[in-house]
Amino acid sequence: MTRVVRLGVSWRRRGIFFDQPRVADGASDLFRDVFGAGKMAVRSVIGVASLPLGMPVELEVIFEVAE
Numbered sequence: 001m002t003r004v005v006r007l008g009v010s011w012r013r014r015g016i017f018f019d020q021p022r023v024a025d026g027a028s029d030l031f032r033d034v035f036g037a038g039k040m041a042v043r044s045v046i047g048v049a050s051l052p053l054g055m056p057v058e059l060e061v062i063f064e065v066a067e
Contacts, residue, residue: 001063003039004031008060013047020045027059 009024024045032040051058 001035002066003035003041003064004061005041005064006060006062007031007040007043009043009045010048010051010058010060011045012051012056013049017047020047023057031061 007024007027009020009027011020011023013020024043028040028043
């Protein structure tokens with residue numbers, strides 16, 4: 001893998017909570033530490049009512065892979 005192309009974070013939101021981007025910072029920080037700051041691309045964070053299997057957070061990550 002050479003870089004992160006896209007990081008999508010779905011956060012199961014309960015009540016009045018608007019800090020979804022802060023929750024996703026942990027995943028962004030991890031990928032930045034692994035790949036470097038110049039290898040990060042687009043990130044989106046969405047608060048949702050529910051996720052499969054009752055999970056609190058879901059990550060969708062697209063990596064660029066070298067041949």
